[in-house]
Amino acid sequence: MAPDLLSQEHEVGNAAGASEDRSRGGLWARVSRIERVPIPALAALALIVIVFGLANSTFLTLANMQALADQSAIPVVLAVGMTFVILMGSIDLSVEGVVAATSMVSALLVINDRTHHHLGLWAVLISVAVGAGIGAVAGLSVTRLRIPSFLVTIGTWQIGIGIAQVLFGGQPPVVRDRELLSWALKTWLGMPRLAFVALAVVLLGLWVQHMTRFGRYAYVIGGGEDIARLSGIKVARFRTLAFIVAGACSGLAGVMATSRSGQGAVANGNGYLFLTIAGVVIGGTLLTGGRGGVLHSVVGVLIMVSITNGMILVGISPYVQQSVQGAIVVLAVTATLWRLRERLRVVK
Amino acid sequence: MRRLPPTVIARSRRRAAVLSAAVVLTLTVAGCAGNGSGFTDAASGKGGTCDPKQVHLVQSGRGFENPYYVAVDAGARAFAKSVGLQNNYTWIASEGDSSKQLTQIQSLLAKYGRCTVLNVDPNDNSILPAIVTAVQRQNAWLVTQWNKPDGMTPATSSAHWVAHMSVDGVPQGYNTAKALFQAMGGKGNIVALEGILDNVPAQQRFAGLQKALKEFPQVHLLEAQTANWDQTQAQNVTQTFLTKYGDKINGVWSANDAMGLGAIEALKAAGKVGVVKVSSVDGLQQTIDDVKANNVGYVATTRSTGSVQGGFGLAIGYAAAIGKIDPAKEPAEHRAFYLTYQGIVTSQNAGSLPSPTDASGLNFNNIWSVVASPIGN
Structure with a gap:
């Protein structure tokens, strides 16, 4: 494990990418070992794009790209936050709960038909803070109370849903704030504004991953917490921070969901947990931690969203779509993790 | 889940x-x-x-x-x-x-x-x-x-x-579909958003739609997809339908209000709100408000049971x-x-119900x- 960790650190630290001492195997084997860029996931995405593009000419039109960008924006933001948690070997199952809570919070704080607040941009910041707060509860429970993240975040998921339901009170608040609504309804350069929000989050995530101690230590902690601890890294502090980052991302996603649906609703978070985790894993970020990255997760989410979109365009019967989607996910994961399978075979 | x-x-x-x-x-x-x-x-x-x-x-x-x-x-x-x-x-x-x-x-x-x-x-x-x-x-x-x-x-x-x-979902699906077709002038193309496919009310409501389609030979169903009763999924599916069929779509029939509201949001983003008509089933207050306002093309829903x-x-x-x-x-x-x-809600009666x-x-x-x-x- 140790040499692995070292070489991986080497790559993360070096902009050069694949190192020369890895020349064993063919070109694909070498290329697929580059960990900075999610080559296998990108290959899977390219394959999906080609297949759907050939099967239906609308898939590659500008209009459909807009639709894909719009549908990917929220899960991409969620996946960026989730990436840091999973890189450290933890998991955050609370996304749907946090999105539900912050969707309600943001809807009630901007101009709406239930309350008289009109905090505008402050509502966004408060929602992100609420998300970060729920993330902090999870992070501190994991690091200070030593409860597995799997259990803690089921708890914070319920807390989020509970907050949302109290605020819901039987009737969804409909947003009347034109500024917030324009995020989902207006475009820049032909692309929905929500997609630019997601892009900004991705760039910020990449910067954090590569340029900050938090981002680089995430790999070390996920690769081997004991080694990280022996090296003097304050593991607990960084792990807590990862949950706060994930919570903040979910908080922002909650605001985006409010903007997109035009209302605050408990159901606004539905379906995002599977999409986010599947995206992160398909992208090549290991659930055991230490490998992957923000870019990987983004590509993974794009794969998931493209499959759903492409199947409707191609006209696959809704009765078999679920199975087709499952089969494609299995194939994509196999392609993405092929390299590891090879590695395991060698090791055994 | x-x-x-x-x-x-x-x-x-x-x-x-x-x-x-x-x-x-x-x-x-x-x-x-x-x-x-x-x-x-x-x-x-x-x-x-x-x-x-x-x-x-x-x-x-x-x-x-x-x-x-x-x-x-x-x-x-x-x-x-x-x-x-x-x-x-x-x-x-x-x-x-x-x-x-x-x-x-x-x-x-x-x-x-x-x-x-x-x-x-x-x-x-x-x-x-x-x-x-x-x-x-x-x-x-x-x-x-x-x-x-x-x-x-x-x-x-x-x-x-x-x-x-x-x-019984059949009259609900049937009567909301008829209101939708009439708002479209009795002709044109629709897409349908279905509920969870093995769910009895979802099947009955869709059967109601098909019954209405038989009575309106000039209305064509381009495609039906499930959005599992969910607003976000319906928004995504409608968005995809809009890129697939473009201006061919004149109406969206939805098996419940949550999905209908999702369709409305997708139409808003595509700049087609009001042009493409929407109908759904359930009678949520928010849908009734939209039907009453009569400005987003929401034609009908059913009365809440x-x-x-x-x-x-x-x-x-x-x-x-x-x-x-x-x-x-x-x-x-x-x-x-x-x-x-229980009857349907249209812009005519929405104010008095x-x-x-x-x-x-x-x-x-x-x-x-x-x-x-x-x-x-």
Whole structure:
């Protein structure tokens, strides 16, 4: 494990990418070992794009790209936050709960038909803070109370849903704030504004991953917490921070969901947990931690969203779509993790 | 993974209800002690002999994050008030968890005994036999909504399972589709958003759409996809339909309001709101507001059935508990039936209809007034 960790650190630290001492195997084997860029996931995405593009000419039109960008924006933001948690070997199952809570919070704080607040941009910041707060509860429970993240975040998921339901009170608040609504309804350069929000989050995530101690230590902690601890890294502090980052991302996603649906609703978070985790894993970020990255997760989410979109365009019967989607996910994961399978075979 | 967790509202209400219920229990025990001879009647399958003032009413559904259950609760409360039992009413939220629902029902039965009237929306079919057994054991009274396993009916299983009521989705899907087609000028192309495909109301509503399509040969169904009753999924599917078919789409038929609202959001983003007409089923307040405003192309929804199901469900169970009716002697169509069709909401009548949570118009004098047609096995 140790040499692995070292070489991986080497790559993360070096902009050069694949190192020369890895020349064993063919070109694909070498290329697929580059960990900075999610080559296998990108290959899977390219394959999906080609297949759907050939099967239906609308898939590659500008209009459909807009639709894909719009549908990917929220899960991409969620996946960026989730990436840091999973890189450290933890998991955050609370996304749907946090999105539900912050969707309600943001809807009630901007101009709406239930309350008289009109905090505008402050509502966004408060929602992100609420998300970060729920993330902090999870992070501190994991690091200070030593409860597995799997259990803690089921708890914070319920807390989020509970907050949302109290605020819901039987009737969804409909947003009347034109500024917030324009995020989902207006475009820049032909692309929905929500997609630019997601892009900004991705760039910020990449910067954090590569340029900050938090981002680089995430790999070390996920690769081997004991080694990280022996090296003097304050593991607990960084792990807590990862949950706060994930919570903040979910908080922002909650605001985006409010903007997109035009209302605050408990159901606004539905379906995002599977999409986010599947995206992160398909992208090549290991659930055991230490490998992957923000870019990987983004590509993974794009794969998931493209499959759903492409199947409707191609006209696959809704009765078999679920199975087709499952089969494609299995194939994509196999392609993405092929390299590891090879590695395991060698090791055994 | 369907509908989730602890509604804090429901929980705190439940706690309040449990406290008040504890008081009522003492009264009930005192009350029952007076006419002890009545106990055996209930067991033999005849109508109940409960003191009308000692009956405890229980309404069980998923949770208040779904406005439908807010309407159910409103109807149930209206009935409780009409018989002076507003302090003997408990709402319990299953939060989509079948085993939780069963546990809640068993606890309340243990507490209130044979004079409990339950109006239950079972979380799924498979849990119903266990609920019926629990009710029968206590000789209490049960009415069920929406879901029951095929081949199991009140008439053939137990006198204490007084009745089962559901809503026929065919006229709902049919009439909203007709309103949609008329708004489109009787011709053009539509896409359809279906509910969860193996769900009976989803199938019935879609059958209603197909029936309407036969009557409008100039209206074509381009494609039908499921969005699993979910607003976000419906928004994505509609967005994809819009890129696939572009300007060919003149209307969106949706099997429920949440998906219809998702379609509206997708149309807004595509700049086609008002141009493409939308119809759906359920009667959520938000949809009614859109239909009334008549500015986003939302043509029609159905009237909410929630308050009728909540109010009349309890009313029928209550009638059995106090011996006003003997379930075993009621005709089959009173034991398992579809509700009378409640009509649709269009821009013409949206302003004059009561809100879905306004149950003041319900008249409980004739409990069978809501029966439309029997449900077969």
